[in-house]
Amino acid sequence: MAGGVRSRCPLLLLFLVGVAARAAASGVVTDGLLPNGNFELGPANSALNGTRVMDPNSIPNWEISGFVEYIGSGQKQDDMILPVPEGARAVRLGNDATIRQRLSVVRKASYSITFCAARTCAQAERLNVSVAPESGVLPIQTVYTSTGWDSYSYAFKARHSAVWLTVHNTGVEEDPACGPLIDSVAIKTLGPPRLTKGNMLRNGDFEEGPFIFPDTAWGVLVPPMDEDVVSPLPGWMVMSGTKVVKYVDAAHHAVPHGARAVELVAGREAALVQEARTVPGRRYRLSFSVGDAANGCEASMAVEAYAARATARVAYESRGTGGSKRAELEFAAVADRTRVVFQSDNHHMRTDGTLCGPVVDDVALVGVRGHTARRLL
Known part of the structure; x- marks a missing residue:
């Protein structure tokens, strides 16, 4: 397996230290x-x-x-x-x-x-x-x-x-x-799931999420939830009947970007979803990374992405040792809100019986110019 706040200025650091001290007191x-x-x-x-x-x-x-x-x-x-x-x-x-x-x-x-x-x-x-x-x-x-x-x-x-x-x-x-x-x-x-410059999605890099125990190498499961429920993965929902997605960290897994990512461990039975404000008729580009967690999950994987009426199937051949690829999906919005959806197209299992799947990370949504919606893999 692969191993792994910055303050904007000294005043902010002092402020955060003060808040933590007051909380402890x-x-x-x-x-x-x-x-x-x-x-x-x-x-x-x-x-x-x-x-x-x-x-x-x-x-x-x-x-x-x-x-x-x-x-x-x-x-x-x-x-x-x-x-x-x-x-x-x-x-x-x-x-x-x-x-x-x-x-x-x-x-x-x-x-x-x-x-x-x-x-x-x-x-x-x-x-x-x-x-x-x-x-x-x-x-x-x-x-x-x-x-x-x-x-x-x-x-x-x-x-x-x-x-x-x-x-x-x-x-x-x-x-x-x-x-x-x-x-x-x-x-x-x-932390609140704020928008960042150059990305219409909140927490697109999955850096904000639930506590991961430093001595456990199996990540944290994020269960299905209603739309009005607070999510352990700010900005994102898990849509399913009984299945989950897994939140993983760079200390115990290969992560395409930053320190956190999501592993899709339930095939088509669970979807990772976020809704963004869009303008009908305007075109957008959804970009994201697909890889494996370096956890021994050897399989021919694929992540399916959906936005408006567009779909993309991103294939990834995993050797279970880490790695990732970048993918894009361009689409024309058909409503003032568009759901971005990710799911694994199949179930996968390690040789020891642990369920596993493709990793999704570094998701960004931006507006684009032009006249033809297209799909890039």
Whole structure:
């Protein structure tokens, strides 16, 4: 695999340092792992019945309800070993189980939550993640990594300066312990998805996105979302029923441009979408990079791009060692808003069973002159 803020002036740097200092002094949560976000601080033995946590306030910094278990790495359930991705401890959310933590935040600011989750014995596991009044259901039926653990993201806009982050397993199984394992819960403040000079799309380089754990090499999954929901990937939506896209970083993957990119890991079942203001009849050029993440995903890949009535299929032969190519799509707008859409034309899998796909990065939309819309690959 391939490895990987600048201040505009000293005054801006001093300003940012001052803001961070005031946030820390006020107790506002800072980017990174939440207090006891890895659950390494656990309940006293007197609060446990076997592995089940009986006291709702016995896990430091968390409140629980329902069937919650405190799990040690390598613990077995029947013939299944329950691994832990970080440290030695995690929690398992069984029937109607909830964990929650109260967070001090900046009112009206947007945040993303990243956490690790793994399926155990239930067949249709899903999690309801919420910061009232917003909530989202994260489908975790599909396992994207060979380890069984995936990192998921969720975003919200703070309505108040103190909020409750809640993770709830809505399932009810015959075995009340059946449910997902949860570990490593982190937060990140999201910058607003502003337009930049020379690009009609926001966050076209994907540099703004959810927190990526530095010690995990599998990226972060961005789930499907409604159009009015805050996105963990500012400016972009994921359109799907139950599938996701993966947010990857240059520290663990090959990234065509900058430090972040998106890997399309669900074939045609998920689309990466952004809507831009356009003028009907005027022509535009959509340019973007297509490559592979240097994660061993060897395949004949293709990314399909759509804008207005124009389409492009960009083929990429991946050896799984990194690399990218540039592509363009020119189109004539047919409405005052145009959706830009990217999806992989097929499913791909590494030899170890990890789902993978083509990488998209450095997306730009600009107006062009001339009279004939054309497609360039």
